[in-house]
Amino acid sequence: MHQLRALGISAEGEAIYLDLVNRGALRVDELAAGGELDGPLAELAAVGLVDRSGDQVLPQPPHLALEALAQRRTREADLARESAALLSDLWTAGIGQQTYVELLPDAETARAVLNNVQVDVQQQVRAMTVGNLASPDHQIVDGLFDALGRGVSYQVIYGTRVLQDPAALRMVQLCVDAGEQARVFPQVPLNLTIADDRWALLSARTTVGEITSTAAMVVHHSPFLTGLAGVFDAFWRMAVPITSGTDTSDAVGTPSLETKRLLTYLSAGLTDESIAREFGVSERTIARRISRLQETLGAQTRFQLGVQASRQKLL
Numbered sequence: 001m002h003q004l005r006a007l008g009i010s011a012e013g014e015a016i017y018l019d020l021v022n023r024g025a026l027r028v029d030e031l032a033a034g035g036e037l038d039g040p041l042a043e044l045a046a047v048g049l050v051d052r053s054g055d056q057v058l059p060q061p062p063h064l065a066l067e068a069l070a071q072r073r074t075r076e077a078d079l080a081r082e083s084a085a086l087l088s089d090l091w092t093a094g095i096g097q098q099t100y101v102e103l104l105p106d107a108e109t110a111r112a113v114l115n116n117v118q119v120d121v122q123q124q125v126r127a128m129t130v131g132n133l134a135s136p137d138h139q140i141v142d143g144l145f146d147a148l149g150r151g152v153s154y155q156v157i158y159g160t161r162v163l164q165d166p167a168a169l170r171m172v173q174l175c176v177d178a179g180e181q182a183r184v185f186p187q188v189p190l191n192l193t194i195a196d197d198r199w200a201l202l203s204a205r206t207t208v209g210e211i212t213s214t215a216a217m218v219v220h221h222s223p224f225l226t227g228l229a230g231v232f233d234a235f236w237r238m239a240v241p242i243t244s245g246t247d248t249s250d251a252v253g254t255p256s257l258e259t260k261r262l263l264t265y266l267s268a269g270l271t272d273e274s275i276a277r278e279f280g281v282s283e284r285t286i287a288r289r290i291s292r293l294q295e296t297l298g299a300q301t302r303f304q305l306g307v308q309a310s311r312q313k314l315l
Helices: 011-023 038-046 062-095 107-120 144-149 166-177 223-238 257-267 272-279 283-297 302-311
Strands: 050-053 056-059 101-104 124-129 153-159 181-185 191-195 199-208 211-220 240-242
Touching (some): 011 038, 011 050, 107 144, 107 191, 107 199, 107 211, 144 153, 153 166, 153 223, 166 181, 166 240, 166 272, 181 223, 199 223, 257 272, 283 302
Parallel strands (some): 153 181
Antiparallel strands (some): 181 240, 191 199
């Protein structure tokens, strides 16, 4: 056991106190610890665990001494927090600007911050993701289902690159089934996660030749954060919803489950080949169905088809 060392007492000081507890008051030359004793004895005396009377060293009851130590450290922690707030204000006034941006050193750190979002968030997460098709190891961010379960609202915009892989799409639909609101947009320019409008994680990746580099930062409450929230809201209005494949209606005039699935896959940017594989039909059959939907909704392109389907609440 090293309880005293956990409080900052040296190993020599801890050994001396335990010796005194076992044997009672001792002269300095009777202590079991070897070497220089003045330093360790001073440590123990500073926290009230020993009392020196001449050449005698007397052990003191630990409960009162350590309780007093705990109270002192609590006061010190409170003072440190107050000082941090005050000095931060002075720092901001001194340099004339807010230090609201933290640059992150690498992609691993950014991933750790992203996982922490699910623990830290209290009400709402807004995010958009480019995705990484170079890695087949698609993963749902740690803690997302727990956060959804405790009532956190999620709005996520996926780039079509994320959803061109049927396995990735199925993972997105798992999130939608759990309560996530998901949409898709063809050109998502960066990865952005905003937690409760309190802070955001921003990252982007570039590839030059065979070298890929990632830049990431945390943005705290500031005009910059407000601007990022505005960027998300603009993309959200333009993006097309992704609905759960199990969410359908038997009401007259609503699209069939098959049509809703087809619109969802199109919105996600899947190829005809991928969609045909999901439906178990030929690519030609899928192409004919898409053409009929475009004629019905007056859409000239497939993305316009997704937009029209969203506007008419077919998704």
